[in-house]
Amino acid sequence: xxxxxxxxxxxxxxxxxxxxxxxxxxxxxxxxxxxxxxxxxxxxxxxxxxxxxxxxxxxxxxxxxxxxxxxxxxxxxxxxxxxxxxxxxxxxxxxxxxxxxxxxxxxxxxxxxxxxxxxxxxxxxxxxxxxx
Numbered sequence: 001x002x003x004x005x006x007x008x009x010x011x012x013x014x015x016x017x018x019x020x021x022x023x024x025x026x027x028x029x030x031x032x033x034x035x036x037x038x039x040x041x042x043x044x045x046x047x048x049x050x051x052x053x054x055x056x057x058x059x060x061x062x063x064x065x066x067x068x069x070x071x072x073x074x075x076x077x078x079x080x081x082x083x084x085x086x087x088x089x090x091x092x093x094x095x096x097x098x099x100x101x102x103x104x105x106x107x108x109x110x111x112x113x114x115x116x117x118x119x120x121x122x123x124x125x126x127x128x129x130x131x132x
Contacts, residue, residue: 017117
């Protein structure tokens, strides 16, 4: 299912994290997504590659036309599933940005797991695309 990052309601529990580009109209993101020196397809492929290397993570859906992907990552101990949705946005032919919404499906508190995941993915993307 595709998400509209401009209108998705934020969960009222502390078990989610949202990263948005600086130009987003929303003001409730915990993290800011940078503009990457990569075409939007290259950014999408980099995210899929990074997610594939994460433990207990699999791709649920990749919509190449809508430029959105959804992943699931399960916690190590209890196997609680988190859903991570990523929307890719071209800035121009050689630059792109993204939005990431990572959230727990169950429970109330996640000890910062979702925020740490989003930050880690952004850091890994910066490293991966810096060498491109």
